[in-house]
Amino acid sequence: MEKPAESLCSDQVELRRWRTDDLDALNRTIHESLDHLVPWMPWAAAPGRQHTADFLARSEEEWEAGQSFAYAITSDTEVIGSCSLMRRIGPGGLDIGYWLHPRWNGRGLATMAAGALVRQGFLLAGIDRIEIHHDAANSASGAVARRLGFTETERIPVADGPVTPGEVGIDVIWRMTVDDWKTRTAEHPGRPS
DSSP: OOOOOSEEEETTEEEEEOOGGGHHHHHHHHHHTHHHHTTTOGGGGSOOHHHHHHHHHHHHHHHHHTSEEEEEEEETTEEEEEEEEEOOSOTTEEEEEEEEOGGGTTSSHHHHHHHHHHHHHHHSTTOOEEEEEEETTOHHHHHHHHHHTOEEEEEEEOTTOOSSTTOOSEEEEEEEEHHHHHHHHHHOTTSOO
């Protein structure tokens, strides 16, 4: 199975495949970001060094298996967040996720990182669509999707309701097709995605 590049650059951020020796940097970034992450990320409710080590080991296994491709988001070599390309939406599709340390929010860096994932995702053979899923209350994630040119396709009530304290239990799905991406890239060659 084809895999993406292990390192991606996009303007002010560099994405690189997570490594097991990133444990201290990732653990620190998570702990400094908990107030920002707990409302949206179920895993953030019970963080710990072992949880972080397990994530890094799982990231390695999933990369090798071609299931998920997790990257550190860095700026000037400092780890400032995480993002992933994931094969969870069926054949021909990838979904992406992302988060940043709150000190780095508001600078367009999440959009740059997600844009790098979109470009890389559409370079993989057989990928015809990329999606972003988030809870309706997470307007920041929706803003990234909108800036990149994704189209909101549906809102689905989550069967078990909200999972985290910030959620309202409605999953918003944004989609970009490979044809949308090609058109957007041709019209705006210097823009993200």
